[in-house]
Amino acid sequence: METQTTPQEEDRYAQLQIMALDAARSGDWEILEPMIQAGLPVNLKDAKGNTLLMLAAYHGEKETVARLLKAGARVDERNARGQTPLGGVAFKGNTEVAQILVEHGADLEADNGGGMTPLLFASMFGRTETAQYLREAGANERARSRIGLSTGILSSFGTLLRQFRRS
Numbered sequence: 001m002e003t004q005t006t007p008q009e010e011d012r013y014a015q016l017q018i019m020a021l022d023a024a025r026s027g028d029w030e031i032l033e034p035m036i037q038a039g040l041p042v043n044l045k046d047a048k049g050n051t052l053l054m055l056a057a058y059h060g061e062k063e064t065v066a067r068l069l070k071a072g073a074r075v076d077e078r079n080a081r082g083q084t085p086l087g088g089v090a091f092k093g094n095t096e097v098a099q100i101l102v103e104h105g106a107d108l109e110a111d112n113g114g115g116m117t118p119l120l121f122a123s124m125f126g127r128t129e130t131a132q133y134l135r136e137a138g139a140n141e142r143a144r145s146r147i148g149l150s151t152g153i154l155s156s157f158g159t160l161l162r163q164f165r166r167s
Contacts, residue, residue, distance in 0.1 A: 058088040087117075
């Protein structure tokens, strides 16, 4: 026997998904936990392919990141642009969240587009603490982007970019 959902039920589910995605961004585990326990997919994605984990990680919500991983979130699930949560965290420079992701098996060498690994992102955007952590965790210091850019070149580029923005 097949059941059909009503348009109202579909609208309500869409609203619940938006609520869950917003809760991940803000780290509101009190909202997320019962939704996941009731069957909401822990790897739910928004229209851009960002999972709950990606959103929580990008926004620095370390407790929510740890709890989503414990609930079964896939640590290297990519968004529509091919980026991983660790790549986003490296871009933002949140070392504590990077540590949680790496401890749960995040791929240190994941190509996040153009051959850019998390270490290359951290280097490019001047996230020195995060870059150092990724090196210590075993990231390949000799990695290069698809066009041959190294961590040293990207660090220099990042420094110039920051100086340009200040002037």
